[in-house]
Amino acid sequence: MGIYINRGNDGFKRYANDEYVDKTELISYVNSTIGRATMLTCVSRPRRFGKSIAAQMLYAYYDKSCDSRELFSKYKISQDKSFEQHLNKYPAIYLDITDFTTRYEGRDDIVDLMQKEIMEDIAEDYPDIVVKDNDDLMALLLRIAMKKGENFVMIIDEWDAICREAADKPSLMDKYVNFLRRMFKGGNTAKVFACVYMTGILPIKRHGTQSALNDFKEFSMTNADILAGFIGFTEPEVKSLCKKYNMDYEDMKGWYDGYSFGPDYPAVFNPNSVMEACNRHAYGNYWGRTSAFETLQRYIDLDMTGIQESLEKLLRGERQEVKALRFGFDVSSIGSDDELLTLFIHLGYLSYNVEEETVTVPNKEIRIEFVEALRGSKTHKKLSAMVKLSDRLMRATLDGDEQQVAEIVGQIHDSDAGPDFYNNEQALRSVLKLGYISAIDKYVSIQELPTGKGYADLVFIPRTGGNLPAVVVDLKWNKTEHAAIDQIKERNYPDVLKRFTDNILLVGISYDEATKQHTCKIEKLN
16 A cells, blocks of 8 residues: 555545545546546635545545445445446545645755655556656656556645745745646646546635646635535535434534525535534534634734724624635735635635625634634734723623623723714614624624514523523613613513523613713623
């Protein structure tokens, strides 16, 4: 068994032996590209969105050194008309570029070292093929293809790892691009490869000179097209998992949904987080356990002119208009708000609505990431201060400090982050949504919770495992805070929460246009 060629199907088998959500119909699409002008495919999606699983699956299907018929027999692809035609019929090469960037971190000769290793491994499998002194990988593959009369399938996972790690090394970037272009843009590409499938986080054609790689058919977070159903978990798939693991679908949706790819796939979930929640039988921020947080922190601290205003709107739960660009920029030299927001779409931190050309924070998990990033931000001091003010607001609420709550709400209203027009309860709700933003660390927040006798303005339900009280907030405009508390009681808003806890705080917050003052009343429900 080789390292890069003739790897067998063990990589995918370990996923198949676990809880594998059937995405094998992706094979049908890749089969349709074999021997055609569309033979080069690149699928970009965020970290922990199943890129490597898909790559391992494809490799197990094409690799001729193993027999994967039984492995795939229980999946949808086994019923596809192209299944037998290409099953285990190709010499297949698998490259995980992050493996090279980890082992050769900081090395400027990583491309040379990478080619040398791959060529040595392939040469062992073809001992009758002479490796010449001036050969590169493409020269060796071309000689094998010509003499053996067979084409390779190449699977490249995390193709852009070198680009992300060496963004400040233009000569290394150019060398890597030329390595890819040598194989995938030229008259010999079709002679060597039956098809190529690459995965990455960022689109393939958008790093300066890499625009030369325009023969690849791309599928991304801004243009998932016919592969939208393979980007993450779909609604039916998550409902099935929730039923199997006895998890609440609406809770799962609030935590990990929020990505949308048109009318056919209006709800797409983060697959890794869904599986973590199922396996642990608990909802939480599983994305934050990856290196993705450092990436968000780095980019969120870029000093962009209008990004603070955009983040304020997004944290209030509003949509932000964006021109999702075709990534014609280097990630190391982002120069506009639209470029930064487009990057956040590709990284999975924002969900993009193609029809409206707007973005939103997709779910609670990502909202937690934004809050944490802003809490430690050195560039966006106003937003950092706002998050810390939100921390104080929640502490004051739990402590029953009515005066402090009223004062902090007033500070948020008077800040630049407050709404432009402050003339009704909706505007007051906008302030409170931002004011309690940090509560997402320990609470599930629900806006306008239906109770049977109306809608509670804001409700905070403590996450599993804590001893915090549930909080019901009612807002009044030109009415007293006592009227807000009375309405909470009269309409029995707390009844909805009794299945979670008997420890409930009632919070009434009001604003008087005449005095320009906020007031607050807090009661503990007995």
